[in-house]
Amino acid sequence: MNExxxxxxxxxxxxxxxxxxxxxxxxxxxxxxxxxxxxxxxxSGCGKTTLASAILGVLPRHALKIRGGTIRFDGTDMxxxxxxxxxxxxxxxxxxxxxxxxFTSFNPVFTIGQQVDExxxxxxxxxxxxxxxxxPLFTRYPRARRRRDRERILSTLASVQLPQPxxxxxxxxxxxxxxxxxxxxxxxxxxxEPDLIIADEPTTALDVTIQAQILGLLRKLxxxxxxxxxxxTHDLGSAYEICDSVTVMYAGQDVEAAPVDAFFNAxxxxxxxxxxxxxxxxxxxxxxxxxxxxxxYDPPPGCRFAPRCPRATADxxxxxxxxxxxxxxxxxxxxxxxxxxxxxxxxxxxxxR
Ligand SMILES: Nc1ncnc2c1ncn2[C@@H]1O[C@H](COP(=O)(O)OP(=O)(O)OP(=O)(O)O)[C@@H](O)[C@H]1O
Numbered sequence: 113m114n115e116x117x118x119x120x121x122x123x124x125x126x127x128x129x130x131x132x133x134x135x136x137x138x139x140x141x142x143x144x145x146x147x148x149x150x151x152x153x154x155x156s157g158c159g160k161t162t163l164a165s166a167i168l169g170v171l172p173r174h175a176l177k178i179r180g181g182t183i184r185f186d187g188t189d190m191x192x193x194x195x196x197x198x199x200x201x202x203x204x205x206x207x208x209x210x211x212x213x214x215f216t217s218f219n220p221v222f223t224i225g226q227q228v229d230e231x232x233x234x235x236x237x238x239x240x241x242x243x244x245x246x247x248p249l250f251t252r253y254p255r256a257r258r259r260r261d262r263e264r265i266l267s268t269l270a271s272v273q274l275p276q277p278x279x280x281x282x283x284x285x286x287x288x289x290x291x292x293x294x295x296x297x298x299x300x301x302x303x304x305e306p307d308l309i310i311a312d313e314p315t316t317a318l319d320v321t322i323q324a325q326i327l328g329l330l331r332k333l334x335x336x337x338x339x340x341x342x343x344x345t346h347d348l349g350s351a352y353e354i355c356d357s358v359t360v361m362y363a364g365q366d367v368e369a370a371p372v373d374a375f376f377n378a379x380x381x382x383x384x385x386x387x388x389x390x391x392x393x394x395x396x397x398x399x400x401x402x403x404x405x406x407x408x409y410d411p412p413p414g415c416r417f418a419p420r421c422p423r424a425t426a427d428x429x430x431x432x433x434x435x436x437x438x439x440x441x442x443x444x445x446x447x448x449x450x451x452x453x454x455x456x457x458x459x460x461x462x463x464x465r
Contacts, residue, residue, distance in 0.1 A: 116184075117307055117340055118144040118167065123181035125166060126408070134408040136162050138416070139181065139431060140366045142359055144340050146307065149331060151351030151372075152344040153387070154361035157405060160344040161212075163361070164310050167342075169203055186307065205235050208301040210294075210311040210330075217297060218285035224296060225281030228303070229253075232261040237305040264303060271333060272299045291322040298330055308340045315350070327354050348391055352376060357440065360384050363405050363416040365431070370441040378451030380443035383417045415445070423447040 120142040126135045136159050144150055152160050165171045167183055169190060183190040185207060188198045211217045218227060233239075233253045238260065269277035272295040280288060280296070288296070294314060301309050311330060315323035327343075331354040334341045345351055351358050352372060359369040360381065368381040379385045386401045403420035406412055412419055418428035427446045434442045437451065 115145055116143045117146045117148075117186055118142070118342075119182070119184040120163070120167065121182045121184075123163070123166065123183060124179040125162075125171075125181075126177055126179065127172070127175040128177060129175055132409050133177070135364065135411055136408055137166070137364045138411070140361070140364070141434070142366060142369070144308065144342060147335070147338050147340055149334065149341045149343065149354060149356045151355035151358040152342060152361065153346060153348060153351055153358055155387075155401075155405065156346060158361040159364040160346075160361055161312055162364075164209075164312050164342065164344055168207065168209055168310060169199060205237075205304045206306055207308045207310065208304055208306040210297050210301045210309060210314045212313045213317050215290065215293065215317060218293065220285055222284075223281065224283055224285060224288070228265055228281065228296075228300060229258075229261075231300055232258075232265065232303060235304040236261050236264075237303075265299075268299045268303055269296070271302075272296070272329060274299070290318055291326065294318060294322075294326055295329070298326070298333070302333060302337060302339070305337065306339055308342065309334060311341055311343045313345055314343070323350070324353070330354070348388065360387065363411065364408065365416050365444070367415075367417065367445070368441075368443045370438070370443075374438055374441050374451075378438070378441075380437045380441065380448040380451065381417075381445045382421050382423050382447070382449060385449050 120140060123137050123140045124135075125137045126133050140159075140163060142152075142163070152163065154160055162171065167185070167190065178191060185202050188202050189195050190199055190202065192199075218224065236257065238257055265281070266277045269280060274280055274292060274295050280292070285293065294317075297314070301311075314330065315326050318326065327350055330341065343351070343355060355372050357369065357371050358375040360367050360383065362383045368375070368379065368384045370380075375384070376388065379388055390400055401420060406416055406419065414429040414431050415421070415424070418424040421428070425446065432444045432446050434444050435448070436442055437448065
């Protein structure tokens, strides 16, 4: 039985532009089970947002070219050009989104209440055929459903710890703080009762003190309501705090996926080892990783980390198939770190020191 909620398999895509074709995602595989909280980590520019946007179906169509692979959500083919009604039922209803920047995500000219009502008019869990596009003029918002939705809205705002929810709904976006706006975003992502929430660096724009609170709240509410969360972040500390599992991306490739304990205690891909070692509290101390991320216009063949990898050999010019060093642990590397060998771990961490 296939118990995946989300199944991204071998996804390769890129964008054409004046500078040529940018090969962004290269054979990415990502699976999520119902209720799982998975971190999608990697350096800035490694393709986390592109992957999240591909799942949500919001990549710019004019330049996008899908070169291979599939995205299936609970049985719906999210890349098919004919299953658009099913895709519309999934997007914004079964899969919702928490954006990076709560400051630009609201429309400044409507009150928060008007914007939440509009969301529920279309995406309420009670709405039949939720998500199927119809002409807005011919779609009523029946009074009885609107009343029940209002109850849902007030209780969800209370659950994200927004005081005086009725007052907040009357305000305009600029009248509430950044932290409150991000709580509202979490509430709006929860209201359709989704099976998956994609949170794209949801706390980057906030104060460090508020970040941990918001992530803790997201984890608690998603778990209580049985929703899975895909959290894109470059903050490994956040991933450690709230995730069950982690997928590591490097230059548009998934290089490793592991339960959170294995990720931190027994990383197998040399890039993961470097990433962990370059944390301020890691063995390398804020050293960074020598070398540069390759260009997406002319990426190296095979493993894209090979040009920076102390273990690379000629084999690495072909993309490695996945291997499985442990339960739920996948790595794509011809020369993985042996978790049992302290000398190997030290070699990876200290190779350039
Ligand atoms: N429409 C596009 N055309 C060309 N290149 C693009 C396009 N969209 C994204 N890219 C490139 O794809 C790469 C991956 O970007 P993406 O935003 O997915 O990375 P990221 O890991 O989410 O980064 P960050 O952590 O900074 O948000 C970047 O080099 C970006 O410039």
